[in-house]
Amino acid sequence: MLKIENLHVEVEGKPILRGLNLELPQGEVHAIMGPNGSGKSTLAHVIAGKPGYTVTQGSVTFDGKDLLALEPEQRAGEGVFLAFQYPLEIPGVNNVYMLKAALNGIRKYRGLPEMDAVQFLSLVKAKTQVVGLKESLLNRPVNQGFSGGEKKRNEVFQMSVLEPRLAVLDETDSGLDIDALRIVAEGVNQLRAPERSFLVVTHYQRLLDYIVPDVVHVLAHGRIIKSGPRELALELEERGYDWLTKAAVA
Amino acid sequence: MATSTSDVQSLIGQKYDAGFVTDIEQEHLPPGLSEDTVRFLSAKKGEPQWMLEWRLKAFERWQQMREPTWAHVHYPKIDYQAISYYAAPKSSKDRPQSLDEVDPKLIETYNKLGIPLEEQKMLAGVAVDVVFDSVSVHTTFKEKLAAAGVIFCSFSEAVREHPELVRRYLGSVVPQSDNYFAALNSAVFSDGSFVYIPKNTRCPMELSTYFRMNAMNTGQFERTLIVADSGSYVSYLEGCTAPQRDENQLHAAVVELVALDDAEIKYSTVQNWYPGDEEGRGGIYNFVTKRGDCRGRNSKISWTQVETGSAITWKYPSCVLKGENSVGEFYSVALANNRQQADTGTKMIHIGRNTRSTIVSKGISAGRGQNAYRGLVRIARSAEGARNYTQCDSLLMGDQCGAHTFPYVEVKNSSAKVEHEASTSKISEDQLFYLRSRGISNEDAVNLIVNGFCKQVFKELPMEFAVEAQKLLSISLEGAVG
Numbered sequence: 001m002l003k004i005e006n007l008h009v010e011v012e013g014k015p016i017l018r019g020l021n022l023e024l025p026q027g028e029v030h031a032i033m034g035p036n037g038s039g040k041s042t043l044a045h046v047i048a049g050k051p052g053y054t055v056t057q058g059s060v061t062f063d064g065k066d067l068l069a070l071e072p073e074q075r076a077g078e079g080v081f082l083a084f085q086y087p088l089e090i091p092g093v094n095n096v097y098m099l100k101a102a103l104n105g106i107r108k109y110r111g112l113p114e115m116d117a118v119q120f121l122s123l124v125k126a127k128t129q130v131v132g133l134k135e136s137l138l139n140r141p142v143n144q145g146f147s148g149g150e151k152k153r154n155e156v157f158q159m160s161v162l163e164p165r166l167a168v169l170d171e172t173d174s175g176l177d178i179d180a181l182r183i184v185a186e187g188v189n190q191l192r193a194p195e196r197s198f199l200v201v202t203h204y205q206r207l208l209d210y211i212v213p214d215v216v217h218v219l220a221h222g223r224i225i226k227s228g229p230r231e232l233a234l235e236l237e238e239r240g241y242d243w244l245t246k247a248a249v250a
Numbered sequence: 251m252a253t254s255t256s257d258v259q260s261l262i263g264q265k266y267d268a269g270f271v272t273d274i275e276q277e278h279l280p281p282g283l284s285e286d287t288v289r290f291l292s293a294k295k296g297e298p299q300w301m302l303e304w305r306l307k308a309f310e311r312w313q314q315m316r317e318p319t320w321a322h323v324h325y326p327k328i329d330y331q332a333i334s335y336y337a338a339p340k341s342s343k344d345r346p347q348s349l350d351e352v353d354p355k356l357i358e359t360y361n362k363l364g365i366p367l368e369e370q371k372m373l374a375g376v377a378v379d380v381v382f383d384s385v386s387v388h389t390t391f392k393e394k395l396a397a398a399g400v401i402f403c404s405f406s407e408a409v410r411e412h413p414e415l416v417r418r419y420l421g422s423v424v425p426q427s428d429n430y431f432a433a434l435n436s437a438v439f440s441d442g443s444f445v446y447i448p449k450n451t452r453c454p455m456e457l458s459t460y461f462r463m464n465a466m467n468t469g470q471f472e473r474t475l476i477v478a479d480s481g482s483y484v485s486y487l488e489g490c491t492a493p494q495r496d497e498n499q500l501h502a503a504v505v506e507l508v509a510l511d512d513a514e515i516k517y518s519t520v521q522n523w524y525p526g527d528e529e530g531r532g533g534i535y536n537f538v539t540k541r542g543d544c545r546g547r548n549s550k551i552s553w554t555q556v557e558t559g560s561a562i563t564w565k566y567p568s569c570v571l572k573g574e575n576s577v578g579e580f581y582s583v584a585l586a587n588n589r590q591q592a593d594t595g596t597k598m599i600h601i602g603r604n605t606r607s608t609i610v611s612k613g614i615s616a617g618r619g620q621n622a623y624r625g626l627v628r629i630a631r632s633a634e635g636a637r638n639y640t641q642c643d644s645l646l647m648g649d650q651c652g653a654h655t656f657p658y659v660e661v662k663n664s665s666a667k668v669e670h671e672a673s674t675s676k677i678s679e680d681q682l683f684y685l686r687s688r689g690i691s692n693e694d695a696v697n698l699i700v701n702g703f704c705k706q707v708f709k710e711l712p713m714e715f716a717v718e719a720q721k722l723l724s725i726s727l728e729g730a731v732g
């Protein structure tokens with residue numbers, strides 16, 4: 001499904017990713033772990049198409065399609081979703097209204113008819129229950145005045161409505177207390193499905209207690225230096241990243 | 251003008267059947283302004299002596315005044331002797347002969363707004379042989395208004411037919427010597443609209459300048475007077491969403507509103523004069539004086555404006571709140587894109603007891619546009635219990651534009667409450683990426699943010715006007731980001 005080959009990415013002339021390889025099959029959950037500054041967020045942003053990153057080498061394909069050639073909204077149309085580490089506030093824009101524009105943008109891209117307000121609202125109602133988002137937040141401006149936990153839950157809520165085939169979670173655990181973390185993780189788990197893949201980017205292993213990955217990759221110095229089963233995350237927690245990164249440099 | 255295009259189209263279709271050819275060549279006064287010009291104008295219109303004297307007095311005052319320079323706008327000095335003060339209808343050979351001679355960008359905009367071709371020609375000032383006869387439309391709505399006792403006619407007609415009303419109210423809100431441009435207008439105003447709503451009457455329809463066909467080409471010095479007698483209500487729509495071209499670069503209009511006891515006037519404007527090309531060449535200078543007088547108890551005047559056009563806008567629709575418990579409102583969206591300069595805002599003058607006012611101003615600056623909000627809230631000593639709430643927000647797009655806020659507050663009564671909130675925000679790349687990553691195109695993302703920003707004002711507009719205004723704003727901002 002998602003295939004990244006020899007990816008080199010620079011930001012303002014500074015190399016961040018240096019020959020990253022990754023393969024994420026359909027229906028699997030892969031975790032990307034790594035020390036600060038290893039390029040985890042860069043990877044998430046490059047998959048979603050954030051401006052400001054220069055790909056100097058390599059490829060990112062999604063079901064054989066060249067993702068890098070697409071605009072961010074086209075990638076969303078293909079089924080890519082990025083849950084932001086820091087969700088943006090959009091003053092004056094109603095949360096549900098934005099989501100309707102998003103869903104219809106995606107449907108238009110796929111050649112589907114737009115969803116009318118009635119259909120859309122019943123869908124929204126069903127999905128708020130999935131992630132336990134307060135209904136009062138639906139008609140507030142996007143993320144404005146939301147607590148940290150509410151913002152992250154709103155990301156998962158958006159994901160549940162847009163039903164992506166590839167969901168990239170960028171440090172979704174950051175800034176969350178343990179209760180909020182559990183609720184957000186439960187929301188994600190409910191969205192796990194055979195046709196949906198997840199790339200979970202995180203610094204700490206605790207998120208993986210709740211969202212249990214099929215594979216754990218360790219990202220350091222802009223490359224995947226080790227991949228392994230879920231237990232690898234536990235080992236990292238115990239031993240830190242140093243033993244691995246040193247071995248990789250040596 | 252594009253308000254409910256299909257209706258317009260069907261009307262034009264009708265008119266074409268009954269259309270007739272007319273010769274629009276008429277006298278043309280050479281450039282220059284003197285007492286003789288004023289006399290000529292007045293004679294040309296067959297005005298009574300009192301009207302001429304009123305104009306002459308204004309001219310005399312104007313000669314002693316100086317053009318104001320305090321506004322945050324820059325433009326080359328205007329030579330008032332180089333302007334022709336009697337130029338309408340314009341000579342057809344001076345106009346573009348076909349749409350091919352008109353700025354293609356303008357035509358593109360017309361097409362996006364879905365304006366029919368014949369109407370495009372009218373708006374673009376193309377010389378057309380066929381003048382659309384509007385008699386049928388005109389009569390239908392005139393009958394309806396007459397049945398309600400509402401007077402809605404051109405200003406010239408009002409001077410002839412209703413001199414007692416005009417004499418009583420003309421200049422009673424904006425005196426001849428109020429300011430430089432108002433004085434100029436008072437001396438040489440070409441034509442405009444007159445509205446009178448009788449006591450305890452709710453005007454049966456929204457009055458729109460569009461339906462007053464003889465308002466077309468009223469020229470650069472338009473004069474509007476609306477009087478709402480006790481207990482009456484009227485909603486008046488001015489302007490149109492289609493960019494209008496005019497070879498008269500200077501526009502100095504005056505609008506006077508009078509609301510008597512328990513009367514309400516809602517005045518909505520969508521102003522979209524030609525802003526000039528990307529370098530600002532050829533754009534209209536719009537120096538307007540608009541003021542409403544809440545003369546009666548419990549009266550209310552509400553200004554709503556969406557300003558997207560003109561190269562330079564100098565405009566402060568104001569309310570003088572004399573009557574006890576009277577209410578003044580000002581809702582404004584002003585856009586300055588490319589080289590546009592807007593200095594706009596309002597004045598709320600509280601004189602009566604328990605008077606209330608609300609100001610919501612939304613300024614959008616894009617390209618190299620400069621947008622200034624200038625507002626005055628004055629609470630007189632007599633205005634016991636007066637209240638004002640002001641909200642003034644600016645949105646910046648790009649890094650070459652500017653937003654400026656000049657609030658003035660004068661409070662002379664300690665029981666008054668005055669609130670002022672202001673904010674400045676910028677559409678960030680990150681916000682746009684966030685929306686795009688959800689599947690929303692760049693253009694739609696910008697529109698979403700801008701409409702969210704303007705929502706408070708749009709909801710004050712009559713429904714179809716609001717839809718048009720949104721569309722207009724998105725067209726005016728195309729390519730402004732990314």
